[in-house]
Amino acid sequence: MTATIKETASKTQAEIEKLVSDLRELVDSKELDSIPEIKALRRRLDAGLHSLRDSAVEAAQEAAYQAKEAARAANEYAHDEPWRVAGAALAVGALLGFLLGRR
DSSP, rough: OOHHHHHHHHHHHHHHHHHHHHHHHHOOOGGTTTHHHHHHHHHHHHHHHHHHHHHHHHHHHHHEEEEEHHHHHHHHHHHHHHHHHHHHHHHHHHHHHHHHOOO
């Protein structure tokens, strides 16, 4: 589960970096240096990129924390209620066996 979150975050970050790079290329055109609005746009783009990176890092850290908490809670429950977990696993296994046996 954590690997999937990391992969998704990594792909999203790569896509954002590509988009920003493409936008940066467009805005960095030397022909546009004389336009004051472009300079302001560059500053806003840099500030937005910094904010976006901070948000992405924070979101990834929060997702990792939640995944760890869920795993910890599941582990704690399994240790506190081993017979319930074994019963649930048995029920799921029986159901899967029944469904696969019907094929």
